[in-house]
Amino acid sequence: MLKYPYHLTIGIMKKIISIVIFCLMFIPLAQAATLFSQNYNSFYQNEVRDIWPITVTAESDGEITALNGINLLIDSSEIQMLWDAVPTLTATGTAVDHQKIAASPTVQYLNSYSVLHIPVLADFTAGESVTFGGVRLRSYHYSFGTRYIGLDITGDYKAEVYDANKMEVTGNALTDQTPPYAPTNFTATLSADLKSITLNWVRPPDYDLIYMILDRKLTRNGITNESNVFDNMNPATYVDTNIQVGDVITYKLYASDSKNYSDKVEQTVEVKAVTPPTTPPPAVEPPPATEKTELDQLKSLYSYYKVRYAIKCRDISSSACLWAKIDLVYTQDLIGKSDIKATLSARDLYLIKLRIQWPEGRYQTNCVEAETPDKTCPALEKSLKRAHYFID
Numbered sequence: 001m002l003k004y005p006y007h008l009t010i011g012i013m014k015k016i017i018s019i020v021i022f023c024l025m026f027i028p029l030a031q032a033a034t035l036f037s038q039n040y041n042s043f044y045q046n047e048v049r050d051i052w053p054i055t056v057t058a059e060s061d062g063e064i065t066a067l068n069g070i071n072l073l074i075d076s077s078e079i080q081m082l083w084d085a086v087p088t089l090t091a092t093g094t095a096v097d098h099q100k101i102a103a104s105p106t107v108q109y110l111n112s113y114s115v116l117h118i119p120v121l122a123d124f125t126a127g128e129s130v131t132f133g134g135v136r137l138r139s140y141h142y143s144f145g146t147r148y149i150g151l152d153i154t155g156d157y158k159a160e161v162y163d164a165n166k167m168e169v170t171g172n173a174l175t176d177q178t179p180p181y182a183p184t185n186f187t188a189t190l191s192a193d194l195k196s197i198t199l200n201w202v203r204p205p206d207y208d209l210i211y212m213i214l215d216r217k218l219t220r221n222g223i224t225n226e227s228n229v230f231d232n233m234n235p236a237t238y239v240d241t242n243i244q245v246g247d248v249i250t251y252k253l254y255a256s257d258s259k260n261y262s263d264k265v266e267q268t269v270e271v272k273a274v275t276p277p278t279t280p281p282p283a284v285e286p287p288p289a290t291e292k293t294e295l296d297q298l299k300s301l302y303s304y305y306k307v308r309y310a311i312k313c314r315d316i317s318s319s320a321c322l323w324a325k326i327d328l329v330y331t332q333d334l335i336g337k338s339d340i341k342a343t344l345s346a347r348d349l350y351l352i353k354l355r356i357q358w359p360e361g362r363y364q365t366n367c368v369e370a371e372t373p374d375k376t377c378p379a380l381e382k383s384l385k386r387a388h389y390f391i392d
Contacts, residue, residue, distance in 0.1 A: 043139040045173035058124035062320035073150035080140035112205035140207040155355035179260035188267035
């Protein structure tokens with residue numbers, strides 16, 4: 001029997017423990033979607049560039065859904081990075097070939113640019129994958145720790161899956177050439193007594209943000225004057241009391257780091273009494289025939305909903321189960337059936353409220369605002385109606 005010196009034995013044990021801990025981090029991936037970039041990403045400080053193409057693969061049917069889409073997450077607790085907004089991402093792979101996702105998806109940057117949301121047009125089946133190119137990150141300060149891009153497929157901004165390749169920011173620094181993001185949610189509210197205007201906004205999420213700048217253009221009695229209100233502060237609100245009836249005031253707000261300025265956002269206020277809105281006509285109740293038609297449809301689909309519920313809810317934590325449960329409970333409620341004891345828990349209602357924003361946004365874009373509504377609009381409208389039946 002071989003014997004090792006004590007210090008060698010301790011070293012071997014430490015290596016074994018490190019390997020076990022690393023493997024445990026990725027055990028959940030065996031039963032979940034996979035996230036894999038072509039290489040690890042190393043950034044300089046103040047660098048903005050594309051990361052290596054990153055591939056998302058569904059390991060089972062209904063794991064990546066149209067309801068929740070794909071959310072790529074940056075954990076900024078120990079590494080200061082944000083997604084950089086780009087005009088167009090590219091998508092390739094079987095999910096694109098099968099029209100499950102657009103080749104140039106219109107993306108959203110959420111949760112202070114730490115979440116990149118990519119819409120999904122139809123649920124993925126097992127083995128379908130998509131590879132995204134042109135995904136860009138902006139780095140700020142050097143970090144002692146490395147992190148991994150996460151994948152959220154349930155719509156709760158929490159990663160179920162992590163990339164196998166690391167993300168790091170090295171001690172090398174570039175000259176900062178990246179302006180901060182522009183302020184958002186900029187509003188200007190005139191008081192009821194016409195004596196003040198309250199400005200509110202959300203500051204950009206950039207880690208190197210130094211201050212906000214507010215400029216004011218006032219037109220009074222035909223004379224226009226421009227002035228700077230502040231440029232060395234970092235507030236999120238301001239109250240302007242230097243106003244008179246008849247004034248027209250334009251506010252321009254932007255942010256600054258040590259070297260760059262963000263885009264400006266504007267609000268214009270005309271100081272005059274507001275005419276109260278007219279009372280809208282009473283809502284017209286839908287004809288009874290529509291309700292009867294829906295009841296007839298639900299009765300004919302009830303057996304199908306029961307079978308689908310039994311199949312999809314073998315995994316009660318899946319998104320597919322939640323949606324199957326909504327259809328079944330909605331149908332039972334309207335047609336007065338109770339032979340399947342399915343109910344929506346408080347957590348189910350919470351998840352519906354959390355996840356419904358993605359299909360609502362897709363319905364607004366593809367069905368309400370689009371010149372030619374998408375062919376999926378009727379089914380999407382029906383699903384949204386049933387979800388709102390429980391949460392409104």
